[in-house]
Amino acid sequence: MIGLVAGIVGQPSGPAGRRDVVIAGGGPAGLTAALYSARYRLSTVVLEGYQPGGQAALTDRIDNYPGVPGARGHELASLMRSQAVEAGAEIVPARAVRSVHSEEGFATETDSGTFESPVLVIATGAAPKKLGVPGEERLYGRGVSYCATCDAPFFRGRRVLVVGGGDSAVKEALHLAGYASSVTVVHRRDALRAEPVLASKLLKNPVCGVIWNSRLLEIRGGDGVESVLLETPGGPRELEMDGVFVYVGRRAETDPFRGLVELGDDGTVVTDGTVRTSREGVFAAGDVTGRELRQIITAAADGARAAAAAYDYLQHHPAAV
Amino acid sequence: MAGILKKISGKELAVVTAVKDRNVLVDFSASWCGPCRMLHPQLEQLAAEMAGWDFYEIDVDEAQEEAGKLGIRSVPTMIAYSGGREIERLVGFRDKASLKTQLSGIAGK
């Protein structure tokens, strides 16, 4: 299969320079924006950062993207990627460091040179939040993980804790149940926030259990995770554990755009409800915005809208090109 | 001399990391891991550029015993050795530039 692997290995660090549209982020939002933008015949480059395909590539099964039941995350992501490339978009493994407004539009500095464009699409998505508990940082990679799809095979026949109660926590707990001998979900409320289909699957799974109304206080261990300390309604409780998977939400990746566009308190890009930001010529799409639903389909839809808005903007500002 | 990123088996690990007067970086990766595939070309380039370092890659699925002994629970994990001793452990993807800075920083340890 062509896609992520071929793209990453085969491509030199992208030729910096000027394009009609620069898209920061190579997840579902950025790749869809690129597909549409290339089909509008705009010269288009995607700066895909370090995670080609975005978070979508980091989950095993996707059951709610219409038309593709039971899609594998990395396959769906690499199909989106190759479709954008076939349409004429360029994808480069560059990470945006800072975008500034210049006389001729926007200049986006990356670790592989500066990209200039009259239109910028911000689609840098979100990254997992850390808990900030003792042991979390020291034992990262030694039992602490933020990606079950990446690390589940290390926990074959072992005991794992999943922190969180939303869609991601529950989905990844179910994925881990295919490997681990026990999966314990610790959730700070008395009901899961995850969609009912997922929640009931978890509650029915014989390998999985939930500890309600509780918080993780500390992760303990020497060379690897050995136990966790929880605060439960019945008092503190220490449980022997081999792994801890953290799914307590995500933080928008907007540092490079601070000062260029208005950001909300939670760091997401403020939009007018669709894709327009506080600055003309800059559009935002996907998880980087503060939308209520953060899914592949909504990210893709935003991407399409951002490209359409970019096209429209360039029609009305021909001098910008 | 410009080096290459060499794939080794788990059994070869002890031998290649024991070299004196050289720093060694071993990347523990897996075929099913996306970030590992991204890391591979970065390490290939570094191997060609960083003369004081030897670069190796091990597939954790083919070296389960060694990976287990080292407590590796995530891929990619890179372990830097000096004189056979582990001096640093880096978990997760890093781009070439930041890896180079980090490796140059620890080489003196």
Ligand SMILES: Cc1cc2nc3c(=O)[nH]c(=O)nc-3n(C[C@H](O)[C@H](O)[C@H](O)COP(=O)(O)OP(=O)(O)OC[C@H]3O[C@@H](n4cnc5c(N)ncnc54)[C@H](O)[C@@H]3O)c2cc1C
């Ligand atoms: C574990 C898990 C399971 C999920 N399961 C589902 C599911 O079943 N169904 C569903 O619809 N959704 C699911 N989601 C949510 C879905 O993956 C996201 O909503 C979607 O990927 C958002 O797309 P995006 O393009 O906005 O951002 P992302 O997917 O986050 O992509 C962001 C992109 O930006 C790049 N980037 C970041 N910073 C920079 C920078 N400075 N410069 C350049 N590039 C940068 C990254 O490398 C990446 O390519 C899941 C998420 C997780 C974490």
